[in-house]
Amino acid sequence: MGLDNLNMSVALCHETGALIQAYTLDVPVTATVCHCRDRERNRLLVLPPCGICQERLALWGPRVEAAVPDATAPGGWRAATLAELNPLYWGTSFTEDGDWPTQAAHSA
Ligand SMILES: [Zn+2]
Numbered sequence: 634m635g636l637d638n639l640n641m642s643v644a645l646c647h648e649t650g651a652l653i654q655a656y657t658l659d660v661p662v663t664a665t666v667c668h669c670r671d672r673e674r675n676r677l678l679v680l681p682p683c684g685i686c687q688e689r690l691a692l693w694g695p696r697v698e699a700a701v702p703d704a705t706a707p708g709g710w711r712a713a714t715l716a717e718l719n720p721l722y723w724g725t726s727f728t729e730d731g732d733w734p735t736q737a738a739h740s741a
Contacts, residue, residue, distance in 0.1 A: 635647040635649075636649070636650075646667070646682075646683060646685065646686050647667050647668075647669065648665050648667050648682065648686055649686070649689070651665075652665075652686075652689050652690070656692070661693050662690060662692075662693045662697055663693070663696075663697060663698065664697065664698040664699070664700075664712065665682060665686075665690060665697065665698070665699050665700070666679065666699075666700040667679065667680040667681070667682065667686075667699075667700070668680075668700075678702070679700045679701065679702050679709065679710040680702075681699055681700070681701040681702070681713070681718060682699050682718070687715060687718060687719050690715055691715065691719075691722065691724060691733070691734075691739065692736055692739045692740070693736065694715070694733055694736070695714060695715050695716035695722070695733045696714055696715070696716070697714065697715045698712040698713065698714055698715075699712065699713055699714075699715065699718060700712060701713045701718070716733070724738075724739075
């Protein structure tokens with residue numbers, strides 16, 4: 634569940650708590666699913682990670698999988714890697730070899 638607040642600038646996305654818990658426990662995040670109820674239309678949604686959550690997930694590398702909506706897939710969703718979601722990830726500009734920055738580089 635997301636942290637909603639009257640001041641929207643301090644709200645947090647649904648998956649933030651789980652990501653922080655994984656980081657605190659030093660457990661790698663390998664996949665993420667954001668499942669949300671659209672009460673106005675009485676339907677369930679699979680939401681891809683927002684840009685900020687993609688930045689948070691980048692800590693665990695380009696192979697982290699995220700659920701994304703796909704009307705052609707069974708169940709209406711499929712997995713996409715972070716690299717697929719963000720093929721021009723800015724962090725690769727700061728590595729010697731152009732590869733995805735390591736977790737150590739992210740946390741430095
Ligand atoms: Zn987010």
